[in-house]
Amino acid sequence: MRIVRAKDYEDMSRKAAAIIAAQVTLKPDCVLGLATGSTPIGTYKNLVAAYEAGDLDFSQVKTYNLDEYRGLPGDHDQSYRYFMNVNLFDHVNIDKANTHVPDGLMEDYEAACAEYDEAVAAAGHQDLQLLGIGNNGHIGFNEPCDSFIKGTHCVDLTESTIQANSRLFDSIDDVPRQAYTMGIGTIMGAKSILVVANGDAKAQAVHDMCYGPIVPSCPASILQLHPNVVVVADEAALALCPAE
Ligand SMILES: N[C@@H]1[C@@H](O)[C@H](O)[C@@H](COP(=O)(O)O)O[C@@H]1O
Numbered sequence: 001m002r003i004v005r006a007k008d009y010e011d012m013s014r015k016a017a018a019i020i021a022a023q024v025t026l027k028p029d030c031v032l033g034l035a036t037g038s039t040p041i042g043t044y045k046n047l048v049a050a051y052e053a054g055d056l057d058f059s060q061v062k063t064y065n066l067d068e069y070r071g072l073p074g075d076h077d078q079s080y081r082y083f084m085n086v087n088l089f090d091h092v093n094i095d096k097a098n099t100h101v102p103d104g105l106m107e108d109y110e111a112a113c114a115e116y117d118e119a120v121a122a123a124g125h126q127d128l129q130l131l132g133i134g135n136n137g138h139i140g141f142n143e144p145c146d147s148f149i150k151g152t153h154c155v156d157l158t159e160s161t162i163q164a165n166s167r168l169f170d171s172i173d174d175v176p177r178q179a180y181t182m183g184i185g186t187i188m189g190a191k192s193i194l195v196v197a198n199g200d201a202k203a204q205a206v207h208d209m210c211y212g213p214i215v216p217s218c219p220a221s222i223l224q225l226h227p228n229v230v231v232v233a234d235e236a237a238l239a240l241c242p243a244e
Contacts, residue, residue, distance in 0.1 A: 001210055001224060003241065004232045009198045013042025016130070016196045016232045021050050023128045023192075029060035031120075033129030033187070034088075035140075036065070036080045039196050040132055041087055048091040058094040064120050065101040066131070066140035066187070070154060070178040072104040078169055079104055102152065102180040109180065113152035117186050129190035133197050136160050137205040137218035141181035144217045150185030154178055184222055192228040195220070197237040206233055207240035 006012035020043065023030055034040075050056045065080060074081035081101040089099055100119065106112035120126065131139050136158065142149065143158045156178055157165075166172040187193070197206050209220035210231065216222075223229050 001226075001229045001231060003210065003238070004230060005238060006198075006232055006234045008234050009042055012196060012198050012232050012234050013046050016040070016043040016194060017046030017050065019194050019230060019232070020047060020128060020130065021056055024056055024058065024061060027127055028057060029062070030127040031123045031125065032061060032063045033120075033126035033182070033190055034063050034065050034084065035130045035132050035196075036067070036083045037132040039198060040130060043130070043196060044088040047088065051092040056092070058092045060098075061094055062098045062123055063089075063094070063100060064116075064123070064126065064182075065099075067179055067181040068102040068104045069176040070104055070109075070180055071176050074101070074104070076104075078174075102182075104176075104180070106180070109154055113154070113180060116152045116180075116182070120182075120186055120189070126190035127192065129187055129193045131187070131193060131195045131220075131223075133195060133202060133205050133209060133220050134161055135164055135201050135205055137208055137220045139184075139187060139195075139220045139223075141179040142184055142187075142219040144219060146216060148184040148216050148219065148222055151183040152180065152186055153183055154180055184219060188222065188226055190226075193223060193226055193230070195223065195229065195231045195233075197231065197233040199234070200236040200239060202233070202237040203239045206231070206237045210241060 072079040208218040
């Protein structure tokens with residue numbers, strides 16, 4: 001695991017965007033695994049700016065997002081499909097048919113989740129998977145639990161995640177209680193992984209991800225077993241990590 005120290009959120013966002021831009025430049029038809037949440041918004045802004053400057057071409061890029069709230073349609077302003085459209089896809093020359101977010105309204109969800117994993121594998125797996133991290137160490141919506149769940153599946157969100165994500169909804173009662181998420185195996189199938197984290201609320205989770213025991217009670221800790229992970233984090237998020 002390589003840790004890249006950023007001065008602040010802007011610096012983290014620029015550094016993370018530069019890594020994704022390098023991937024798209026080196027392999028124009030790459031497969032990107034993408035993430036939502038507040039943390040990657042600045043990364044996406046920098047990618048849009050690079051595209052507008054004529055430095056990036058997304059025309060052959062395929063994307064697979066990590067997760068989606070169960071029950072939210074893609075045009076709901078808190079759905080992750082909507083987030084991706086507004087923060088990235090609407091502003092670059094990506095073919096929307098090449099962008100994939102789990103369908104929050106899927107009916108036979110076990111079959112649909114299995115199809116999502118098959119599609120990621122058929123595309124050749126993610127060349128680069130972008131991840132944020134939850135305050136409790138979750139990645140995607142893989143919440144702390146008793147085992148690492150391999151494939152895309154439906155999860156019950158924890159109270160702490162519902163609480164943390166309620167800031168984006170009108171009221172906490174509006175936050176869906178379940179979500180679909182790529183499993184740990186689907187995430188670990190990526191050829192390279194880029195984790196972004198900022199702020200002191202993430203300090204414990206970042207420490208446990210990088211230095212804690214590899215346990216499903218901190219799902220991000222599994223990333224220690226992946227051969228190609230870069231963590232780009234600001235000083236606050238790295239406050240509990242040893243200076244290297
Ligand atoms: N499912 C998403 C995660 O993918 C994200 O990493 C996490 C942290 O979000 P934020 O970046 O807003 O702190 O929030 C959500 O729960």
